[in-house]
Amino acid sequence: MVASIQAVAPHDVALSVRDLTVNLPQGMERTHAVKNISFDLKRGQILCIIGESGSGKSVTANTIMGLLPKVIRLSSGVIQLEGMNIIGMSPDKLRNLRGRVVSMIFQDPLSALNPLMTVGAQIDEVMAAHGFGTPQACRNRAIELLTEVGVPDPELMYHQYPFRLSGGQRQRVMIAMALALEPTVLIADEPTTALDVTTQAQILQL
Numbered sequence: 364m365v366a367s368i369q370a371v372a373p374h375d376v377a378l379s380v381r382d383l384t385v386n387l388p389q390g391m392e393r394t395h396a397v398k399n400i401s402f403d404l405k406r407g408q409i410l411c412i413i414g415e416s417g418s419g420k421s422v423t424a425n426t427i428m429g430l431l432p433k434v435i436r437l438s439s440g441v442i443q444l445e446g447m448n449i450i451g452m453s454p455d456k457l458r459n460l461r462g463r464v465v466s467m468i469f470q471d472p473l474s475a476l477n478p479l480m481t482v483g484a485q486i487d488e489v490m491a492a493h494g495f496g497t498p499q500a501c502r503n504r505a506i507e508l509l510t511e512v513g514v515p516d517p518e519l520m521y522h523q524y525p526f527r528l529s530g531g532q533r534q535r536v537m538i539a540m541a542l543a544l545e546p547t548v549l550i551a552d553e554p555t556t557a558l559d560v561t562t563q564a565q566i567l568q569l
């Protein structure tokens with residue numbers, strides 16, 4: 364697979380990963396989480412990464428998001444988002460890309476959502492952080508997003524705290540947040556485990 368990939372990614376490639384190797388801390392059962400992986404994701408394409416538990420899927424996703432824990436070290440490779448190399452990029456620049464160019468739906472919505480903020484405020488915050496517009500515009504867009512992802516009674520849900528929602532509803536809220544800025548690349552780390560099959564299909568069409 365690696366050998367057939369060109370050294371330089373063509374223009375229509377939104378995300379390009381080359382020879383990515385991520386080392387694990389000493390004392391783990393393996394020395395690396397991922398070793399020499401390469402792939403390209405073109406605009407409009409869906410790429411599925413499969414592998415057994417512990418094979419490095421979440422580590423790969425977190426590396427692309429620039430969210431690796433300190434103990435895990437990227438040892439080699441190149442990651443390009445819309446042609447920009449993100450390895451070694453400053454935290455400020457990375458923050459600017461996250462949400463806008465690349466966004467992630469996490470495996471566990473309860474630990475990713477802020478328990479002390481209403482659902483609506485959290486979606487608004489994503490947009491406000493990137494200068495989306497007036498508070499009213501953010502609110503309207505948040506309710507539109509909640510409607511799109513199929514949360515029941517979006518106007519009411521907007522004012523709820525995450526603990527009041529079911530697992531599936533929380534997952535939809537996470538998806539709404541991830542879609543808020545219409546990112547070029549959306550990473551989904553096993554996001555539909557909490558959803559029924561019909562909803563999984565709906566989500567994939569969004």
Ligand SMILES: Nc1ncnc2c1ncn2[C@@H]1O[C@H](COP(=O)(O)OP(=O)(O)OP(=O)(O)O)[C@@H](O)[C@H]1O
Pocket residue numbers: 387388391393395396414415416417418419420421422423432434435
């Ligand atoms: N914070 C961490 N500290 C040390 N090792 C870690 C850490 N996070 C992940 N690992 C190790 O990295 C390897 C890959 O883990 P990862 O979470 O990417 O697997 P995965 O493919 O997402 O598995 P699953 O399907 O169970 O979610 C595993 O060997 C794991 O033990």
Ligand SMILES: [Mg+2]
Pocket residue numbers: 420421422470552
């Ligand atoms: Mg995982």
